[in-house]
Amino acid sequence: MKRVKKLIFSSINKTIREVQDIIGAVSILNYREYKVHTTHCKKEDLPEILKIYKDNFGGGAEKIISKYPKKFKNVFFVIKNGDSNIIGYCTYYIHIKIKNWSIQKIATIYSFAVDDMYVGEGVGTSLLKESINELKKNRIKIIRLYVKVDNRPAIHLYKKFGFIEMDICEDICGQGSKCYRMELLLDTFNGFPK
Numbered sequence: 001m002k003r004v005k006k007l008i009f010s011s012i013n014k015t016i017r018e019v020q021d022i023i024g025a026v027s028i029l030n031y032r033e034y035k036v037h038t039t040h041c042k043k044e045d046l047p048e049i050l051k052i053y054k055d056n057f058g059g060g061a062e063k064i065i066s067k068y069p070k071k072f073k074n075v076f077f078v079i080k081n082g083d084s085n086i087i088g089y090c091t092y093y094i095h096i097k098i099k100n101w102s103i104q105k106i107a108t109i110y111s112f113a114v115d116d117m118y119v120g121e122g123v124g125t126s127l128l129k130e131s132i133n134e135l136k137k138n139r140i141k142i143i144r145l146y147v148k149v150d151n152r153p154a155i156h157l158y159k160k161f162g163f164i165e166m167d168i169c170e171d172i173c174g175q176g177s178k179c180y181r182m183e184l185l186l187d188t189f190n191g192f193p194k
């Protein structure tokens with residue numbers, strides 16, 4: 001009985017997430033790109049992205065990541081080196097929230113990683129700079145992310161951009177692990193770290 005309940009619960013959750021994703025994708029139909037150092041993810045980029053994803057997180061969300069170049073193409077940022085190999089990516093999904101009778105668009109970082117060989121060279125900073133700039137121009141209100149409480153390099157980077165720890169959540173960044181929910185309000189955001 002417990003297993004059946006769990007199955008029903010998870011399929012309801014999956015359906016809710018699908019519907020939210022569709023609403024989010026529709027809400028950015030008039031999205032404009034201003035990418036310079038990054039590009040949006042194309043289907044053929046996926047194998048390289050999934051490799052970086054697996055190297056860093058061990059895998060598990062390949063299916064969702066593989067769907068995002070279609071659903072959230074414009075907000076799936078990739079960065080390449082001089083040989084056109086992908087060295088980092090930052091993928092967002094968009095959802096909407098109704099507050100004070102107005103619709104707010106929220107972008108949540110779904111996955112963000114840099115190829116091991118290029119860590120510490122400013123690739124993550126470039127990805128965040130360019131994506132935040134573009135999301136702000138597209139009237140996204142809030143950027144949200146979840147990061148494990150012990151992921152010091154990532155937390156350091158997010159704080160440099162002005163992300164604030166909102167609360168601690170469990171089981172979002174992996175079963176049994178604690179993470180911060182961090183947010184950046186784009187209305188009040190003015191300026192990037194040097």
Ligand SMILES: CC(C)(COP(=O)(O)OP(=O)(O)OC[C@H]1O[C@@H](n2cnc3c(N)ncnc32)[C@H](O)[C@@H]1OP(=O)(O)O)[C@@H](O)C(=O)NCCC(=O)NCCS
Pocket residue numbers: 056112113114115118119120121122123124125126145146147148151152153154156157
């Ligand atoms: C987090 C991550 C994307 C940052 O990318 P990056 O290209 O290394 O970032 P940058 O080179 O732009 O460095 C940004 C800041 O992080 C710091 N940093 C990078 N690696 C670090 C490390 N191992 N320990 C401490 N700080 C580190 C840099 O010093 C820099 O800060 P500074 O400008 O004050 O010196 C990358 O480390 C990564 O892929 N990590 C594994 C996956 C991950 O944790 N993703 C985030 C999940 S929420």
